[in-house]
Amino acid sequence: MRLTALAASLLLAAATSAASAADKVKVGFVSTLSGPGAGLGVDIRDGFNLGIKHLNGKLGNLPAEVIIADDQQKPDVAKAEAEKFLKKEKVDFMTGIVFSNIMLAVGPQVFENKTYYISANAGPSQYAGDQCNPFFFNVAWQNDNLHEAMGKYVQDKGFRNVVVVTPNYPGGKDAVTGFKRYYKGKSEEVYTKLGQLDYAAELAQIRAMKPDALFFFLPGGMGINFVKQFVAAGLSKDVQLFAPGFSADEDVIKAVGAPMLGMFNSSHWAHDFDNPENKRFVADFEKEYGRLPSLYASQGYDTALLIDAAVRDVKGKLDDKAALQKALEAKRFKSVRGEFKFNSNHYPVQNYVLRVIGKDAQGRVTNKTMGTIFANHADAYVSQCKMK
Numbered sequence: 001m002r003l004t005a006l007a008a009s010l011l012l013a014a015a016t017s018a019a020s021a022a023d024k025v026k027v028g029f030v031s032t033l034s035g036p037g038a039g040l041g042v043d044i045r046d047g048f049n050l051g052i053k054h055l056n057g058k059l060g061n062l063p064a065e066v067i068i069a070d071d072q073q074k075p076d077v078a079k080a081e082a083e084k085f086l087k088k089e090k091v092d093f094m095t096g097i098v099f100s101n102i103m104l105a106v107g108p109q110v111f112e113n114k115t116y117y118i119s120a121n122a123g124p125s126q127y128a129g130d131q132c133n134p135f136f137f138n139v140a141w142q143n144d145n146l147h148e149a150m151g152k153y154v155q156d157k158g159f160r161n162v163v164v165v166t167p168n169y170p171g172g173k174d175a176v177t178g179f180k181r182y183y184k185g186k187s188e189e190v191y192t193k194l195g196q197l198d199y200a201a202e203l204a205q206i207r208a209m210k211p212d213a214l215f216f217f218l219p220g221g222m223g224i225n226f227v228k229q230f231v232a233a234g235l236s237k238d239v240q241l242f243a244p245g246f247s248a249d250e251d252v253i254k255a256v257g258a259p260m261l262g263m264f265n266s267s268h269w270a271h272d273f274d275n276p277e278n279k280r281f282v283a284d285f286e287k288e289y290g291r292l293p294s295l296y297a298s299q300g301y302d303t304a305l306l307i308d309a310a311v312r313d314v315k316g317k318l319d320d321k322a323a324l325q326k327a328l329e330a331k332r333f334k335s336v337r338g339e340f341k342f343n344s345n346h347y348p349v350q351n352y353v354l355r356v357i358g359k360d361a362q363g364r365v366t367n368k369t370m371g372t373i374f375a376n377h378a379d380a381y382v383s384q385c386k387m388k
Contacts, residue, residue, distance in 0.1 A: 020317045020319050020320065021315060021316040021317050022062060022092065022316050022317070022318045022319075023062065023063075024062050024063040024064070024065055025058075025059040025060065025062045025063070025064050025065070025092050025093070025307070025311055025316075025318070026065045026066075026067065026089060026090065026091040026092050026093075027059070027064065027065070027066045027067070027091060027092065027093045027094070027095060027307065028067050028069075028081075028082065028085030028086070028089060028091035028093070028094040028095075028096075029045065029048065029066055029067065029068045029069070029094075029095055029096040030068075030069045030070075030071050030078050030081045030082055030085070030094065030096050030097060030106070031044055031045060031068075031069075031070070031071060031096035031097060031098055032070070032071055032072070032073045032097075032098045032099065032102075033045070033068075033070035033071075034070050034072055034073075035072060035073050035195065035221075036073070036195050036197060036220050036221030036222055037073050037098055037099065037195070037219060037220040037221065037222075038220070038221075039220050039221070039251040040098045040121070040219055040220050040246070040251070040294075040296050041070075041071075041096065041098050043251060043293065043294045043296035043297040043300065044096060044098065044120045044121060044296045044297065044299060044300035044303075045068065045096065045300060046285070046288075046289055046293075046297055046300065047120075047285070047293060047296065047297030047298060047299065047300030047301040047302075047303075047304075048066070048095070048096075048120065048300035048301065048303055048304050049066070049300075049304075050281070050284060050285055050288055050297075050300075050301055050304075051300070051301040051302075051303070051304025051305055051308075052064050052066065052304050053288075054280075054284070055304065055305075055308050058308075059304070059307050059308045059311050060307070060308050060309070060310070060311025060312035060313075060314075060315075060316060061311075061312060061316070062311060062316050067085060067089055067091065068096075069081040069084075069085070071097070071102055073098075073099060073102070073194075073195065074102075075101060075102050075105035075106070076105075078097065078102045078105060078106050079105055079106055079109065082094065082106045082109055082110060083109060086109065086110065086113045086115060087113075091115065092115070092116075092318045093115065093116050093117070093118055093307055094106075094110055094115055094116075094117045094118070095117065095118045095119065095120050095300075095303050095307075096120060096300075097119065097120075097121065097122050098121050098122060098219075098296075099122060099169070099171060099194075100122045100123070100124040100143060100169065100170040100171040100174070101169045101170050101171070101194070102122070103119065103122035103124055103127070104124055104126060104127075104170060107127065107133070107136065110135065110136075111133045111135045111136065114135060114321055115135065116135050116136075116137065116324065116325075116328065117135060117136050117137070118137050118138075118139055118303050118306060118307060118328075119136065119137065119138040119139065119140060120139060120140060120296070120299040120300045120302075120303040121140050121296060121299055122138075122140075122143075122171070123138045123140055123141050123142040123143045123145075123347060123379075124143055124170055124171070124174065125142065125143060125144060125170075125174050125177070125379075125381050126170075127345075128142045128345050128347050128379050128381035128382065128384075128385065129345070129381030129382075129384035129385055130381075130384045130385070130386075132345045132346070132384075132385035132386075132387055133387075134325055134346075134387055136346055137306070137328055137342065137346040138346060138347045138348065139299055139302050139303050139306055139348070140268075140299040140348070141268060141347070141348060141350075141379075142174075142347045142348075142379035142380075142381065143170075143171050143174035143175065143178065144174050144175070144177055144178030144181065144379060144380060145178065145268075145352060145377065145379060146178070146244035146245055146246065146266045146267065146268070146352065147174070147175045147176075147177075147178030147179040147215075147217065147244055147266075148178040148179070148181050148182050148352075148374070148377075148380075149182075149244075149266035149352040149353075149354075149373040149374055149377075150179060150215060150242050150243070150244055150264075150265070150266040150373075151178065151179040151180065151181060151182035151183035151215075152182040152183070152373055152374070153242070153264065153266065153354055153373055154179075154183050154185075154213060154215065154242055155182055155183045155184055155185065159185060159212050159213040159240070160185040160186060160212065161185065161186045161187075161209075161210070161211045161212050161213070162183065162185060162186070162187045162188075162211055162212070162213045162214065162215055163187070163188050163189075163190060163206050163209055163211040163213075163214045163215070164176055164179055164180075164187055164188070164189050164190070164214075164215050164216070165189075165190045165191075165192065165202065165206070165214065165215070165216040165217070165218065165226070166189070166190075166191060166192070166216065166217045166218070167191070167192050167193065167194040167195075167196070167217075167218065167222065168191040168192065168193065168194065169194045171217075171219075172191065172194075172217060175217040175244070176189055179215055181380065183215075188209055188211075190202050190205060190206065192218070192222070194222075195221075195222065196222060197221060197222065197225045198225070198229075199225065199226050199229050199230075200229070203229060203230060203233045203235065206235065206239075207233070207235060211239055212238075212239065212240065213239060213240045213241075213242060214230075214235075214239050214240070214241055214242070215242045215243065216241070216242075216243055216247055217243065217244055217246075217247050218247055219246050219247060220251070220252075223243070223247040223248070223252050224252050224255040224256055227241070227252065227256050227259060227260060228256055228259065231259040236259070240264075241263045241264075242263070242264050242265065243263065243264075243265045244265060244266055244267075245265050245266055245267030245268075245269075245295050245355065245367075246294075246295060246296070247265070248260065248263050248265035248355075248357060248367070249265075249267075249294040249295050249296070249367070250271070250291065250292045250293065250294040250366065250367070251294050251296070253357060253365055253366060253367070254291065254292075257365055258365060260357045260365065261357055261358060261359070261365060262356065262357065262358070263356070263357045264354060264355070264356050264357075264370075265354075265355050265356075265357070265367070266352055266353070266354060266355070266373060267295055267352065267353055267355050267367075268295070268337055268340075268348075268350050268351065268352050268353070269295045269298045269299075269336060269337040270295075270353065270355055270367055270368075270369045271292055271293060271366070271367070272367075272368060272369050273336070273337065273338060273369065275334075275336070275338055277334045277335065277336050278298075278336040278337070278338075281293065281298065281301055281336045285297060285301075292364075292366060298336050298337065301336060302333075302335050302336060302337070305333040305334075305335070306328065306331065306333060308333065309327070309330075309331070309332040309333040310324060310327035310328045310330075310332075311327075312332075313327035313330065313332060314327050328342075328346075329342055329346070337350065337351075338351070343378050343379070343382050344382060344385060344387060345379070345381070345382045345385035345387065346387075347378075347379050347382070349376055349377065349378045350376070350377065351372055351374060351375050351376065351377065352372070352373050352374040352377055353369050353370070353371065353372050353373060354369070354370040354371050354372075354373050355367040355368060355369055355370060356368055356370050
């Protein structure tokens with residue numbers, strides 16, 4: 001009887017284990033796919049989809065189903081799409097959001113639903129610090145980080161009168177905080193509307209300030225228009241431009257072209273990084289989409305690889321949230337940026353490099369890596385995170 005009971009117990013355990021393994025992985029992808037910020041969301045989407053393709057349409061050896069929605073760069077739209085994905089579609093993971101104000105709006109409902117959000121871009125300081133959450137992972141950066149790197153470089157180069165231009169929203173405020181954390185010279189701030197495309201008034205204001213350098217964070221179409229208008233106004237003759245990588249990446253370069261030559265920017269990734277994973281990613285992205293990938297695309301790609309590794313580690317048992325969290329924290333995949341790790345707040349500890357825009361061997365205007373600004377750099381908010 002004891003043997004029979006033991007056999008029955010083992011059968012029950014096996015059946016329970018088998019029942020808890022999913023038959024597929026559903027990912028809800030909400031991103032900005034229209035309007036001035038569309039290029040960023042499109043690159044994240046394309047990078048993520050290339051990752052899925054490299055994984056033969058699977059995540060952790062399970063068939064992958066990716067459901068995509070456009071948030072139109074509107075928090076209310078994003079919240080509605082997220083609600084549908086969480087309650088109706090019952091997705092296993094969510095990702096895709098570009099802008100921090102949208103991430104802050106969507107986050108609470110995702111976390112309440114105990115669904116893991118893997119951010120391929122937005123890294124608000126709130127979720128790095130006192131609002132950190134076990135269900136939030138950022139595979140890109142904390143918003144301040146690229147600005148910190150550029151602030152250090154501008155400081156080290158001896159510029160003493162800098163204007164900082166950024167949109168007036170959470171990501172823009174993090175940009176100013178990050179830049180000024182390392183830049184200690186004179187600085188004045190110019191705030192624009194999020195999504196603004198005409199900068200005539202701001203450029204007149206900047207001309208009157210007579211800076212020796214200008215640091216701007218204007219992602220997507222905002223940055224494209226700003227650089228074009230900045231050069232057309234003749235300001236580039238006297239003012240050196242600096243930017244974080246996402247305001248001087250391939251999407252912006254493709255639209256602006258030669259006027260961006262000589263601009264310095266900071267990044268955690270570049271298409272000329274010399275590692276096997278990155279070489280394959282860049283070559284296949286160009287082949288698939290007919291353009292060089294941006295750092296947004298690299299983050300979308302890494303997001304797919306992170307989810308794949310975690311699902312594989314838990315053997316498809318997506319209902320075991322504790323095991324899934326440990327698997328995500330372990331980060332058992334090779335990133336296109338090289339080595340990085342997750343800090344205790346689930347944000348990356350990684351290197352940040354200096355890039356300059358020039359012409360490559362093919363005559364293309366593009367970024368070239370110049371050297372390392374920060375090694376194994378962590379965000380400034382991790383000490384405020386008391387992960388529950």
